[in-house]
Amino acid sequence: MKKIVTEVIPLNFWKYSTPKTVFPIASKVIPMAFLFAVILCVAGIYVGFFVAPTDFQQGEVYRIIFIHVPSAWMSMFIYIIIVFWSLMGLIFNTRLSFMMAQSLAPTGAVMTVIALWTGALWGKPTWGTWWVWDARLTSELILLFLYIGYIVLGASIDDIRRSDRTSAILALIGAVNIPIIYFSVEWWSTLHQGASISLTAAPKMAASMFLGLCLMSLSFWMYTIGAAFYRLRIVILKREKSSTWLREFEGAP
């Protein structure tokens, strides 16, 4: 009986948990991801700036939303993926999981900076101030500090195993901040407005605005995938430089 069970499941999940198998996949994914990112970005900017109508209240200033909202989403989502890989790494002791988490962090930090920056540019003409210490803005700033802390902590410990585990634990603790960012506008009275788009309700914006937002978000997704795999390749090359599979891979015609 036992033999049959092993034959029914031919796909070996663990095969994809080693750098050796993921390295060539990453190499193939990177150019495709960047290509899609550019195409979607051009389409999204076209829809956002030429098709989407002017807002009835804010005028043209609202178009910052097409960069602000996708980057803010990505800043939170990338952190969730980092938490996921950190958990995997801590539980299953897989080297690649930690590498994935580390490859994502700089992109997450960049997304957070873009979200804060565009938010300030939007805040000045609409609210009348660049910055306020309300719950949404403050928790997003804390997210930036978490990203920086995660990157710095990982880089400051020489022993790779210890560095991986320590920074993974920091990532897990920081996960508390993500629901705080997301729900801050509901839990407390903030200057920042509530969500225009949620999974449970129809978007509170015109259809072409929503389309532009979707295209830009997909573009940011593709960019993140490309950038993360690009960095993953560098991390693998650094860490596995003495391994035989890499020498064979590079030596292959």
Add this chain to the structure above:
Amino acid sequence: MKPRQKRFVLILIASCLLVVASVIVKNVFNDNLVFFYSPTEIVSGDVPQKKKLIRVGGMVVRDSVVRHQDNTTVSFIVSDNVNAIKVHYEGILPDLFREGKGVVAQGKLDQHGDFMASQVLAKHDENYMPPEVADLLERSKDQKILGD
């Protein structure tokens, strides 16, 4: 238990503790995380007295905006549909300051119970639409009121 399962249980317990701790922290800090108070909270005295500067948020009541002769001082009424408070402000209002829309003013109460603001911010809502749609909505709302 395998070491893998042991690690999983340990992480699970640690995560639970973390969640409990953060819920407690959230409840403790709830009052301090409020960016502004409603006119009702200020009128009923729920606002901590020790705070020197407070913020009041609500809707600018329609036709309540009065510009004084020197043209820099302006006063308006902020309401949360239950209570209202009169706000005086000297300075430039943000572009999105409108009657019937959200506003957050920072300042303090004077002895008459009026609010002397040192900063006024426009609070935007989450609705985005083209001007034509906004017009239509406004018109249908008016018709509804007339029909009632």
